[in-house]
Amino acid sequence: MLEGARILVVGGGSGIGFAVAQAAKGEGGHIAIASTSPEKLAAAAGRLGGAETFRLDITDEAAVQAFFANAGDFDHIVTTAGDWGKARRGPFVEIDMADAEALFRVRFWGAAILAKHGSAHVRPGGSITLTSGMSAFRPQKGSVMATAMAGSIEHLTYGLAVELAPIRVNAVFPGGVATEIFAGLPDNMRKAEEARFASQPLPRIAEPGEVAQAYLYAMKGHYTTGQIIKVDGGGELAG
C-alpha cells in the first residue's frame, strides 16, 4: 500500500527516521528525507539507494512554509526530528529554565510547525506521524522536563487528529532504540542503559527497524488516527 507513495521523513538522515525511510522504500515508497545537515542527508540517500533530500530546520516556520510551497505534496509525512538538549537530565530544582524551554523547540514546536504547514500538502488518504518516547509514561528521576516534553506530543497528536481530519495523525512512542546516538555513548553509559531495559518483558533495546514497523502501520492503517503507538518491549508494564 506504500507502492508509489511519496513519503517525507523529517529526521530521515539517521536513527529511527532512517529506518523508517528504509522500510518504506522497501515497500515501494518514494522517499524524501529532510533535516538540517546536507552531508548527513546525502550519505543517508546513498545508503538508501536513492532518495530526494531537503535541507530543512523544522523550528524555522518561514523555512517550513517555503519548503512545502516548493516541494509539493506528499502521501505521508513522518517526523523523527529531535535534538538531545541540555535539560534532559538533572535535579529539577537546579534546572535552567531557558534550557528547559529549548527542550521543546524541535520535538514539540517543530512538530507543530510541520503539521501546520504540511497539512495542506498531504494527499487524500494520507497521514502525519509524530515521534515521542516512553519517558512520557515511565518518568525517571531527574527527567521532569524531558517527561513533560514527551507527554506534550501525546496531546498534540489528539488535537491534530481532530483538527486535521480526514488527514490521519498518529504518534510513535519508542522505548530504548539502538540508534547511532546510543552506539556513540561512552561504554559505562551504554551498559547502564542496556541494564535499564534488561528486566522488561522483551529484555533488550529495540533495533531501529523494529520501531519503523509502527510508522508503516500508521501510514497504512487507513482507519487509524489519534493513536499513540507504544513500541517499548513491554517496558511500560513491567521492568
Ligand SMILES: NC(=O)c1ccc[n+]([C@@H]2O[C@H](COP(=O)([O-])OP(=O)(O)OC[C@H]3O[C@@H](n4cnc5c(N)ncnc54)[C@H](OP(=O)(O)O)[C@@H]3O)[C@@H](O)[C@H]2O)c1
Ligand atoms: N533512540 C532512542 O532510544 C529513542 C527513544 C525514544 C524516543 N526517541 C526519539 O526519537 C527521535 C529520533 O531519535 P533517534 O535516536 O533516531 O535520533 P537521531 O538519530 O539523532 O535522529 C534525529 C534526527 O533529527 C534531525 N533533526 C534534528 N534537529 C532538526 C531540526 N531542527 N529540523 C529537522 N531535523 C532535525 C537530525 O538530523 P540533522 O542533524 O541533519 O538535523 C537527526 O537525523 C528523537 O526525537 C528521540 O527523542 C529516541
